[in-house]
Amino acid sequence: MAEYIDHDGAAEDCEVPDLSDTEDDDDEEQWQWMDENADVAVTCLFCDRLMNSVAVTLQHCQANHGVSIPDLVKRHRLGDYGYIKMINYIRSVKCSSDSLKHILDGACPWENDDYMKPVLPDDPLLQIDLEELCGPEVMVVGKSDGEQLTDLLVRSQQAEERALRSEEALAMAMQDLHKLKLLAQDLVLNADTTRVSSAAGPIAELREDEDEAYFSSYGHYSIHEEMLKDKVRTESYRDFIYLNQDVFKDKVVLDVGCGTGILSMFAARAGARKVIGVDQSEIVYQAMDIVRLNNLEDTITLIKGRIEEVNLPVDKVDIIISEWMGYFLLFESMLDSVIYSRDMYLAEGGSVYPDRCNISLAAVGDAQKHQDRIAFWDDVYGFKMTCMKKAVVPEAVVEVLKPETLISEPSVIQTIDCNTARLSDLEFTADFSLKITQSTQCTAIVGYFDISFDGGCGNKVVFSTGPRCTKTHWKQTVFLLEEPVAVQSGQDLPGRVTVRKNRKDPRSLLVTFDLAERKLTYSLQ
DSSP states (O other): OOOEEEESOOSTTOOOOOOOOOOOOOOOOOOOHHHHTEEEEEEOSSSSOEEEEHHHHHHHHHHHHOOOHHHHHHHTTOOHHHHHHHHHHHHHHTOOHHHHHTOOTTOOTTOSGGGGSOSSTTOGGGGOOHHHHHOTTTTTTTOOHHHHHHHHHHHHHHHHHHHHHHHHHHHHHHHHHHHHHHHHHHHHHTSSOSOOOOTTSOOOOOOOOTTHHHHHHTTSHHHHHHHHHOHHHHHHHHHHHHHTHHHHTTOEEEEETOTTSHHHHHHHHTTOSEEEEEEOSTHHHHHHHHHHHTTOTTTEEEEESOTTTOOOSSSOEEEEEOOOOBTTBTTTOTHHHHHHHHHHHEEEEEEEESOEEEEEEEEEOOHHHHHHHTGGGGOBTTBOOGGGHHHHTTBOEEEOOOGGGBOBOOEEEEEEETTTOOGGGGSEEEEEEEEBOSSEEEEEEEEEEEEEEOTTOSSEEEEEOSTTSOOOTTOEEEEEEEEEEEEOTTOEEEEEEEEEEETTEEEEEEEEEEETTEEEEEEEO
């Protein structure tokens, strides 16, 4: 019979709810081209006068030289490139305003591609959007349906040509970037420094990205010390790997978000043939030193970078391990990267560990905590500050909950199988019902998660972050109610919860409860 290791009772309350996707639209900013081109030095096309905006320059050309640039664009049916050539032609040959008026339709003297080269550096007149200059009706005003269709086809072809040129330019830029990376690797590999990769793989790739603040936080040693000292967390991974060495024997393992490399070293000691650890934070350099100190550099390769952007030294891996869990399980959105890794690199028949996890809710009755955090604002040294509740309540609290304050049985609101989960599963709506065990006031809802290493292994390991289990660094997530709800023992307290990413900060979460005819949205950030 398989040995079953339960790190503080994780699997006692598992249910699988239905789920659905939610969406949250962001506002988009609108910019006007006149504002963008204000307060710049613009030289007139026909004289040496300098003006402080594109708009003033165009007005000057029409009022003082009798030339309307928008009319020229419409008259000659100019696209973006035709417009650029016309401006450069006028500047290069010092064309007079009178000569422009006598240019016949279809006989433009600026057709030569030499006029694509700007005559004036950073010429503001070359940075105009034609539709904003002439309106969306540009090139079709006053023409028959057939002529309008022809103009639209011309513009479509011009847009396609611009897109192709942009793609070619991007491809060339990517090739240049790749060459620079290879050059940097050679320089680092040949330098006398401790910051080198293992002999089994390439040096880390360095790049900046939009998650700089997030990854920088994991560059601090204190957070890794806290995680390593979390025995429930670290020993659960260790026990699973060491007690299932047959799973890891001679396998290629990918450690996503490797940190100090502890999981990579567990896998190497368990007999993995090759282990690749990837991490974007600066801690990966310390991990390289740690790997060498433990003489595991022939097995473990560490790469700095986002898993979505680095190149692995293998095409496929047999196992993916990762400690990706955040507060309320999904905070930080690191499971997104694990799912990407699985879809990109996991070989057929391979496994992701941990493979199964669920999120649970329970009711809380803690009048003293509610008084300290919420009711406190009703009377602050004789002053009403009740408006502060609107700011305080929506902030979810991460703390260790006193188990005696639980007043209901738990309810599982989401179960995730890491081997099959989609990104859409990470945003969901679920109905729940909490079986009340005490007649009191419900002052909050608490959320926590359970983790299991289950599939394909003989010795299963589970652990829980629940309030009745040994404390972990994840603690619990508490959602305080603005107004307590009276409940009776034996009552079912129904509700609905929606979990979604904050579109303005995708690594944070928004959690909305519909409970007791009230709706509250909490942020976890």
